[in-house]
Amino acid sequence: MIKKLALLWSPVFLWCVVIFYLSSLRVKPPTGTILDIILPYFVHLGEYGILFLLTWRASKKVAASLIFGIFYAFSDELHQ
Numbered sequence: 308m309i310k311k312l313a314l315l316w317s318p319v320f321l322w323c324v325v326i327f328y329l330s331s332l333r334v335k336p337p338t339g340t341i342l343d344i345i346l347p348y349f350v351h352l353g354e355y356g357i358l359f360l361l362t363w364r365a366s367k368k369v370a371a372s373l374i375f376g377i378f379y380a381f382s383d384e385l386h387q
Contacts, residue, residue, distance in 0.1 A: 315365040322361050323379060326354050330383050355380055 337343035355376050362372040 319358070319361045319365050322358055326358065326383060327386065329354070330387050
């Protein structure tokens with residue numbers, strides 16, 4: 308049982324670590340191009356989309372996965 312839980316939740320934990328690390332990197336100032344405006348939104352969508360899928364895979368609950376993703380995104384904004 309514990310091994311199954313570890314197999315399900317360890318990818319969620321590892322992905323949270325990746326998001327935390329990526330958000331701590333310095334980014335160069337935007338140049339004002341359309342790519343500088345749109346790309347961060349797609350990156351965040353991808354990051355948190357993967358987090359949602361991993362959390363949903365572990366919990367099988369859509370609402371819990373959404374709530375976890377929202378709280379993690381909020382905590383990541385505080386971290387930045």
